[in-house]
Amino acid sequence: MKPNLRLLALSGALMLFTAGLVTAQKTDSLHRQPFGKTPDGQEVYLYTLTNKSGMAVKITNFGGRVTTIMAPDHNHKLDNVVLGFDSVEGYTVKPGSSGYFGAIIGRYANRLAKGTFTLDGQTYHVPTNEGRNMLHGGRQGFDSKVWDAKEVSSEDGTALELHYLSKDGEEGFPGNLNVTVRYSLDNRNRLRIDYTATTDKDTVVNLTNHSYFNLEGAGSETILNEKIMLAADRYTPVDSTLIPTGAIDSVAGTPLDFREPMVIGSRIEDNFEQLKLGKGYDHNFVLNHPGDLTKVAARVTDAKSGRVLEVFTTQPGVQFYTGNFLDGTVHGNGGVYRRRSALCLETQHFPDSPNHANFPSTELHAGETFHSTTIYRFAVE
Numbered sequence: 526m527k528p529n530l531r532l533l534a535l536s537g538a539l540m541l542f543t544a545g546l547v548t549a550q551k552t553d554s555l556h557r558q559p560f561g562k563t564p565d566g567q568e569v570y571l572y573t574l575t576n577k578s579g580m581a582v583k584i585t586n587f588g589g590r591v592t593t594i595m596a597p598d599h600n601h602k603l604d605n606v607v608l609g610f611d612s613v614e615g616y617t618v619k620p621g622s623s624g625y626f627g628a629i630i631g632r633y634a635n636r637l638a639k640g641t642f643t644l645d646g647q648t649y650h651v652p653t654n655e656g657r658n659m660l661h662g663g664r665q666g667f668d669s670k671v672w673d674a675k676e677v678s679s680e681d682g683t684a685l686e687l688h689y690l691s692k693d694g695e696e697g698f699p700g701n702l703n704v705t706v707r708y709s710l711d712n713r714n715r716l717r718i719d720y721t722a723t724t725d726k727d728t729v730v731n732l733t734n735h736s737y738f739n740l741e742g743a744g745s746e747t748i749l750n751e752k753i754m755l756a757a758d759r760y761t762p763v764d765s766t767l768i769p770t771g772a773i774d775s776v777a778g779t780p781l782d783f784r785e786p787m788v789i790g791s792r793i794e795d796n797f798e799q800l801k802l803g804k805g806y807d808h809n810f811v812l813n814h815p816g817d818l819t820k821v822a823a824r825v826t827d828a829k830s831g832r833v834l835e836v837f838t839t840q841p842g843v844q845f846y847t848g849n850f851l852d853g854t855v856h857g858n859g860g861v862y863r864r865r866s867a868l869c870l871e872t873q874h875f876p877d878s879p880n881h882a883n884f885p886s887t888e889l890h891a892g893e894t895f896h897s898t899t900i901y902r903f904a905v906e
């Protein structure tokens with residue numbers, strides 16, 4: 526039978542029309558608005574991801590920073606549960622700029638001892654920005670870059686895809702590093718972050734997100750009454766400059782044992798050397814199930830609001846940081862950010878890995894692709 530050409534054309538037109546409608550729907554769920562100008566005059570934007578349960582996540586392409594996460598409590602009331610700012614100035618003007626609020630951290634998250642590492646027999650010296658060490662990628666890390674942003678479709682609906690090319694030699698690191706970070710929010714209240722990186726020369730990479738959470742709501746007084754579980758039998762102890770000693774110690778019998786849920790503040794002032802050195806919790810925990818996105822790596826609960834945060838990751842470690850260096854001088858979109866009024870769960874490779882052969886490698890070789898995924902799931906109980 527000869528195909529009816531007119532019918533074919535008509536159904537083709539209908540398909541195009543439907544596809545157009547679907548695209549329009551997806552566009553609606555990723556809203557873009559101006560977010561101000563960086564100190565060097567670049568326009569940046571704020572993107573909002575929403576889902577069917579009413580959650581909203583706002584991300585700016587300045588530093589790929591999560592500025593807001595509106596999550597429901599046990600009465601279905603939405604509150605922002607991350608520390609952030611209403612415009613880009615909050616992130617560029619001191620003191621807010623030093624907290625890495627909500628940012629993508631790179632090229633090397635956490636610390637590199639004395640700003641030095643050896644790769645392929647060559648010693649590299651990168652700029653130091655925290656005493657004698659490099660912290661979070663240096664003076665101009667990925668947190669302060671303007672990322673290219675585009676909307677993409679993901680399995681979960683609309684996603685925001687950010688891209689940044691870190692040029693060979695930037696902050697002292699070798700290789701042109703192409704980094705893509707994709708944020709997506711699904712209808713089960715999971716914020717998923719997928720990181721991908723490729724390089725044209727051997728280099729080192731450690732990428733994370735530096736969101737500060739307070740499940741009671743950003744600006745609430747403290748996280749010390751919230752409970753945390755960390756699926757980690759071991760951690761990497763640090764010296765007085767927060768550089769790992771190289772040991773991988775058991776948490777058993779220490780105030781760093783969170784294998785059963787514990788109130789965060791219950792042991793934070795214990796007379797335990799590692800807590801004194803960190804001025805609280807500021808440690809890399811060695812996760813028991815690296816690479817397994819089905820096993821919970823960390824779980825935080827807040828009895829007041831009923832909110833629960835679960836973290837899943839392919840990364841081998843998580844830096845649990847209790848906001849010890851927040852000092853009440855920072856005013857953000859949730860009010861004043863006081864000491865220990867928020868916590869970070871920075872999924873990552875271990876700090877200073879290039880200087881510790883016994884840690885999982887952070888080397889990325891020319892032609893290889895780095896991938897990692899972290900999921901922050903919000904729930905109530």
Ligand code: BGC
Pocket residue numbers: 623624625635767807844846850871
């Ligand atoms: C570090 C802290 C630091 C904070 C903000 C965390 O990842 O471990 O020591 O104060 O980031 O810079």
